[in-house]
Amino acid sequence: MKRGTSRDIRTANRYEVLRQIIASSPTSRQELAAATGLSLATVATLVGELLDLRMITEVGFEDSAGGRPRGLVAVNASGGALIGVDIAETYVHVELFDLALNVLARAEENMRPGESRPEQVVGHVTAAVGSVVAQAGVEAARVLGVGVSVPGQVDRDTGIAEYAPNWDWHDVPLLDLLSEHIAYPLYLDNPLRASAVAELWFGAARGHGDAVVVNLGTGVGAGLVLGGGLHRGVSNSAGEWGHTTLVLDGRLCRCGNHGCVETYVGALGIMQNLRELSPQSPLLHPGDQTATIDALAAGVAAGEQVAVKVVRDTARYLGAAVAVLVNVLNPEVVVLSSWVAARLGEPLLEEVREAVARHALKRPLAASRIVLSAIPTDPVCLGAATFALEGALQRVGQRSTKRATPARSRTAPAS
Amino acid sequence: MKRGTSRDIRTANRYEVLRQIIASSPTSRQELAAATGLSLATVATLVGELLDLRMITEVGFEDSAGGRPRGLVAVNASGGALIGVDIAETYVHVELFDLALNVLARAEENMRPGESRPEQVVGHVTAAVGSVVAQAGVEAARVLGVGVSVPGQVDRDTGIAEYAPNWDWHDVPLLDLLSEHIAYPLYLDNPLRASAVAELWFGAARGHGDAVVVNLGTGVGAGLVLGGGLHRGVSNSAGEWGHTTLVLDGRLCRCGNHGCVETYVGALGIMQNLRELSPQSPLLHPGDQTATIDALAAGVAAGEQVAVKVVRDTARYLGAAVAVLVNVLNPEVVVLSSWVAARLGEPLLEEVREAVARHALKRPLAASRIVLSAIPTDPVCLGAATFALEGALQRVGQRSTKRATPARSRTAPAS
Ligand SMILES: [Zn+2]
Ligand SMILES: [Zn+2]
DSSP states (O other), X not given: OOOOOHHHHHHHHHHHHHHHHHHHOSEEHHHXXXXXXXXXXXXXXXXXXXHHTTSEEEEEEEOOTTSOOEEEEEEOGGGOEEEEEEEOSSEEEEEEEEXXXXXXXXXXXXXXXXXXXXXXXXXXXXXXXXXXXXXXXXXXXXXXXXEEEOSSEEETTTTEEEEETTTTEEEEOHHHHHHTTOOSOEEEEOHHHHHHHHHHHHSTTTTOSSEEEEEESSSEEEEEEETTEEOOOTTSOXXXXXXXXXXXXXXXXXXXOBSBTHHHHSHHHHHHHHHHHOTTOTTOOTTOHHHHHHHHHHHHHTTOHHHHHXXXXXXXXXXHHHHXXXXXXXXXEEEEESHHHHHHHHHHHHHHHHHHHHHSOHHHHHXXXXXXXXXXSOHHHHHHHHHHHXXXXXXXXXXXXXXXXXXXXXXXXXX | OOOXXXXXXXXXXXXXXXXXXXXXXXXXXXHHHHHHOOOHHHHHHHHHHHHHTTSEEEEEEEOOTTXXXXXXXXXXXXXXXXXXXXXXXXEEEEEEEETTOOEEEEEEEEOOTTOOOHHHHHHHHHHHHHHHHHHHTOOGXXXXXXXXXXXXXXXXXXXXXXXXXXXXXXXXXXXXXXXXXXXXXXXXXXXXXXXXXXXXXXXXXXXXXXXXXXXXXXXXXXXXXXXXXXXXXXXXXXXXXXXXXXXXXXXXXXXXXXXXXXXXHSHHHHHHHHHHHOTTOTTOOTTOHHHHHHHHHHXXXXXXXXXXXXXXXXXXXXXXXXXXXXXXXXXXXXXXXXXXXXXXHHHHHHHHHHHHHHHSXXXXXXXXXXXXXXXXXXXXXXXXXXXXXXXXXXXXXXXXXXXXXXXXXXXXXXX
């Protein structure tokens, strides 16, 4: 792996400048240079590119103390639309964003248990993408891309879902299947990296060099922001913390191993924690993860002992496992994300903080904050849309150096 | 944390170019540009700086097919000396290197149990540093710096050893103490990062973006090379994998927690594995880690069942714990380093590979090689000397931007 070629650095700088413009529109080239650490000349070049792409616009001038008035730029919200697709075990969420990453339209399709053949999933995604484009009334030509997040291990270059443990998918050519129905540029990745990039651009990881985004849903994993960028690993499969061993010879996991973190702190693991504590509990909705987690959250709010105990037991497992990430990576912030974290909220967070403190070393512990994700929408949709935005920004560089466009990119309008 | 300021990038590029020159002297600017991905203009500037510093020299020309002859440069081995200090639980090793990182002199001081007050350690280091300078007969003015590795958590900016669990050191101002006796520029870090930087510059991590260097000694930890550079974390304490929980409520660790990786695969942990299997084994040398590990290595070589079983049990623990690093970081290579790994060698490696394969996910597993360190000298000394080399290269940038030199740098000759 080569790092730091001038084209990589240029793309990273382009991300950084647009990120900063989105966060602080309107802003000046001088402010951007100060905020990013880049030279004014570099900022001016990158701002020029973004203006050419109509991703940003000139919006007037501000007085500078004693000097010439400074030109202001702002994100051109209507300069394009981005679509984020969150394919999860039980649902498909799709959101359409403007370039300021405001949600313009949403669609949701529920997937019944067993309804998980690739063709079925592709059908749900196609319907929901069509729905958001129609709802928002955007022209097809303005859709810059569709980011698709699918659980498990994915090859983003080939668009293949290599392994999705929940559905027993092996080497499903998901982007090829989707491209038969969807004509926008498509980008594939997984929810760990989608939620991490969402926090990096718009959430708690912004401005932090090292952050960990812990996803707690049906599946469990950690998206890693290291050195200010997404850490993918050599084969784009970093972050599989949910399938690291927490209990030697422990519970059997769907990945085939025993004692994985996910089997104790994923939605199904939490159901098992409840079952072991109180097999007849009315909080337990067999076969319905969402209802059970909701019942637990309500139970904790009402002070029910069983619910409180289950959340505490879960937090103890989670604390030991999060402490691994704190000790190994020494991040500035750990973000708890995804639907289980969102629903169990503050009571889970409090217990997790205590448990991490019992397991982590003092020095890395003192440097880390643990927080709940503050992203107000589905972070995986937002992150998937961000991949489409990054893809559009990367194509700029590829055009100017005569490189091939990504395999799945098309310029034709939507079907 | 800010990343990617132009000064940081320039320093990283300077490291990269010198690393490449050391690896492939003599070489041309054109070859350096091709190997590093930097532009020829950038390479030419950096080569000019290194020539000015006399770290490299012009060594002639080579014909280029049809073009002008190309100037060749090579590392100027005698252009300076670097000293690496490896302070371990039972010994102090010191090595003096030329600029091609050849060892010119070695000194070793043994530390008896209990002989671990900071003043005693400083005495040993001072004596050994004086010895290697005298042995090598180098002028004091040619010593570019001394890198010092001390176990535990260190603050490299202040030169304070914050916490060394083996000695119960808390906030020892080690560089201040050393600078009363040693007048060369001093650099403090810990063995995890020293061995990682040694592999990054000279070993198995060279040319790999993502690598993990697993240190197996009395202490246990993982040095991380991510994105082509050392990953330090926000407070320079990344890599404390030895103190992550492997067995919930397991063995009591010297860090105060239970079930840490180190208590099962560090030298003392391996002694405990042996004790639990065969309390009366003649392989067990109570109070002598080195003798016990040596006896185990000899036992395995002779096919003794108890020794084989202890190494297998240790590898099972180690495999589960290394799989955590493989799944979370998805590295290209995992290097087993430090004295326990060196002594148990191939038989341990084979068992570890099998155990990791049982615990890691297929995709990251397929991308990772697991190897023994091939560095022929003490990797911690080599890495500590490399920190001194990096420090010298960084001072170039700091001089040219009028920044302060590091707190511990002096230009006076050695005492
Ligand atoms: Zn698993
Ligand atoms: Zn410990």
